[in-house]
Amino acid sequence: MNESLLVVVSLCSLVLAVVALVVALTVSRRTAKRGAGDDTDAVPADVQGLRQEVSALRVEVSDALRHLSVVRYDAFGDMGGHLSWSVALLDDAGSGIVLTSIHGRSEARTYAKNVANWTSDAVLSPEEQEAISAARPR
Known part of the structure; x- marks a missing residue:
């Protein structure tokens, strides 16, 4: 058995x-x-919808001023503390603005320059060029 x-x-x-x-x-x-x-x-419809929304958001965010760089410096030799500054605010295409504030003993001056394709028609200071270069994605 x-x-x-x-x-x-x-x-x-x-x-x-x-x-x-x-x-x-x-x-x-x-x-x-x-x-x-x-x-x-094979992908569910809700996942396809999310992919389309993400693609649309990528297009929208490309116009946002999301590349930022600040450069602080002494505009004059007899001043200290890096009180002058230039800031670049740019989108993915390199369009936006560079703002600069020059701080002196008795006054401060502020300048704004348009930027397109990572450059400007206006003459840029070395600090403004540095701000644009630092804001550019690598």
């Missing part, structure tokens, strides 16, 4: 292994068929 029980258990194990192999092959073929087609068909 022990030998017949061992044979039955062995046959059941063999049948179970064959069934597991068939199931694994079926799942593998279904996954391969799904992966062979266009990936967007």
